[in-house]
Amino acid sequence: MRHGPRLLMLAMLCEPNTMKNLLTILLVAAASAQPVHSPLKGVWKVTSYIAGDGQTYTMQPGLYIFTEKYFSIVATANDKPRPDADPSKATDAEIVASWRPLVAQSGTYDMSGRTVTMHPTISKIPSRMRPDSRWTFTYQLDGDTLFITLTRTPDAKTKLIRME
DSSP, X not given: OTTHHHHHHHHHHSOHHHHHHHHHHHHHHHHHTSOOOXXXXXXXXXXXXXXXXXXXXXXXXXXXXXXXXXXXXXXXXXXXXXXXXXXXXXXXXXXHHHHTTEEEEEEEEEEETTEEEEEEEEESSGGGGSTTOOEEEEEEEETTEEEEEETTOTTOEEEEEEOO
16 A cells, blocks of 8 residues: 555554544455456467357467456457468468458456456557447356357357466
8 A cells, every 4th residue: 555654654643443443444445445356367269259150160379368457369360371471472462361360459448247348559450549449248257268249249259268
């Protein structure tokens, strides 16, 4: 606590009952100030995508990283490997084919129940970095398996496995 020494000095100057009440208030305030643990905190590997029709696709590599407040996602939104295009020799079409399926963004997030709202600070897609840009998903957690359902595609979900 940043103000600990000042509050301790104040408590020592108070009468015993006042000091007892002050300490009780401080303990209650400290207990209520503890951060809420995010069940998403950790490193998650994308494993599959379950489409609205029930078909499951094994996805290419991808990681979602969550701290208590921040997120970072680098993944490939595709079940097939991206073309290995050498930028110095590739055609525009080859570069687009390699770049398009890449998902890359980081920022902050907040939670309300099982709904998560992402606020990207940086993104592969510049329009997603606007202050009013956000995207939401609901989640289901089953041990070390996380299912994410984007609000805009409620019949499909992404399956992730906890790595750390």
